[in-house]
Amino acid sequence: MPKIIDSRGDTDFVWLEDIHYEDSTLVAFYQNEQGFASFIAGASIVGEHKPVCRILSKLHQVEAMNTIPAPIVPEWRIYEMYNEDGRRYFILRINHAYIPSNTRNKAWLYNYPVFRDIVSVLSEKGVNELVYLTANIMQDFIFSEQVQIPSDELIVYDYDEKDDALHFTDGTVMAMTELPIPPPSWILCSAFENFCANTIRGNWLVIAANTNTTFINEREADRLIEYLRDTHALLHNEMYKAELMEVLYEAEGEMV
Numbered sequence: 610m611p612k613i614i615d616s617r618g619d620t621d622f623v624w625l626e627d628i629h630y631e632d633s634t635l636v637a638f639y640q641n642e643q644g645f646a647s648f649i650a651g652a653s654i655v656g657e658h659k660p661v662c663r664i665l666s667k668l669h670q671v672e673a674m675n676t677i678p679a680p681i682v683p684e685w686r687i688y689e690m691y692n693e694d695g696r697r698y699f700i701l702r703i704n705h706a707y708i709p710s711n712t713r714n715k716a717w718l719y720n721y722p723v724f725r726d727i728v729s730v731l732s733e734k735g736v737n738e739l740v741y742l743t744a745n746i747m748q749d750f751i752f753s754e755q756v757q758i759p760s761d762e763l764i765v766y767d768y769d770e771k772d773d774a775l776h777f778t779d780g781t782v783m784a785m786t787e788l789p790i791p792p793p794s795w796i797l798c799s800a801f802e803n804f805c806a807n808t809i810r811g812n813w814l815v816i817a818a819n820t821n822t823t824f825i826n827e828r829e830a831d832r833l834i835e836y837l838r839d840t841h842a843l844l845h846n847e848m849y850k851a852e853l854m855e856v857l858y859e860a861e862g863e864m865v
Contacts, residue, residue, distance in 0.1 A: 620726035623663040628689065634738040634810075634841065635731055637701040637797055644819050644826035645857060647742035650833035652853055655688045655700050656846030662687035664727065668719045670705045685723075693842035699736060701727070706793040716792035724793070724800035738810040739768075739801040740841065742833055743794045744819040744826065758818040760828050763836055764788070768798040768812040778836070790814065825857050 613624035638651035664685040671683040688700040707716045728736075745758045758764060762777045775783040794814060801812050815836060817829040834850075837843040 615730060617726040617730055619668050619722040620664060620666045620730075622730055623665070623684075624661065625659075625663070626661045626689070628661060628734050630733070631697050631735045632810075633697040633699055633731075633734060633736045634740060635699045635701060635736045635801075636740045636742065636837070636841075636843075637703060638742040639703040639706055639793055641705065642744060643746045643821065644744055644823070644829065646744045646817050646819070646826040646829040646833060649825075649827065649830035649850065649853060649857075650837065650845070651700060651702065651742055653830075653834060653845035653847075653850035654837060654843050655690075655702070656849040658688045658690055658700075660686040660702075661689045661699075664723070666723045666726075668723055670707055670719065690843075693844065696842075697735070698841070698843060699731060699734070703793060717796060720793045720796045721800065724797045725804050728797075728800045728804040729806070732804070732806040735807065737805065737807040738812070739798065739805075740811075740813045740815060741794050741797055742815050742817075743790070744817045744829060745788070746791065746819045746821075758816065760818045760820065760826075761832055762818065763832060764814075764816040765836075766814040766816065768795075768814050769802055769809060788816070790816070825854070827854065 610627060613627060615622040615624065636651065636654070638647035640648040640652070642648060664687065665683060669683060669685070675681055682704065685704055686702045688702070690698050690700070692698055707719045758777075762779065764775050764777060764783075766772065766775065775788060777783070798812055798814055802809070815833065817833050818826070819829065820826050834845050837845070
C-alpha cells in the first residue's frame, strides 16, 4: 500500500500500513540508555517485526554527517503487535533523544513537542495505556534520599496517580522515596497524562536497576522481559535477543 503521511505540529508520521482504531498499549524505550537494559528488552519483544510507522522531526537530535552504504536512520520507529491475550501493542523505539547534559536546558524544549504529537496521533489509533521502560541510571549520583534498586527487582510507578511511596514488584515499600528520573522518560509520561484523548488505562514508568560497572546490563534486561511477559503477556524472541547480545558484546570488545 502507498505510504500515509500525517504531519502534526513539529512531527511527521510516515505510516507504512493503514492502522485502524483499537484499544491499545504503547510501550516505549530509549535505545541508547546506559546499560542497554530497556533496549535489549524492547528490541527482543519487537524481534523481526517491521515498523508500521516512521517518525521524523526537525527537533530530533540527528548528527549532520552520515555514512554509506548503511546510513544511520534519522527517525524513531513504531512497531505493531498483539500480546497473548489479543490486545494490540505499539512499541516506540526512540533512537536518539536529548538527555541530561552540563547545561540541561534542551531536554524539555526538544523532546516535549515530539512526544505531544506522538500521543495525539496514537490517541486517534486507540492508545489508552503507556508503559515506559527505563533504568535507574541516576543511582550513582549523590542525592540525599536516593533509591537503590536490586538487580532482580523493578519499580512500577503510576505516573497519573502520583503515589506517595515507591513500590517494588515484590510489594516492598521503599522507605526513601526520592528517585530522580531523567529525560526522556518522564517527559513522555507527562505528555501522555495531558494529551491522551482516551480514558487512560494506565501510565506506567517501569524502572529497572542499573549497574554502571557493567557495559551491558543483561540481568536487568531479563527482569524487564519477565515483567512484559508476566504483566502484559508479551513474549520475546529469544533468537533475536541472542543475536542482539552478540552485537552488543562485540561493540563492548571494540571499546576496550
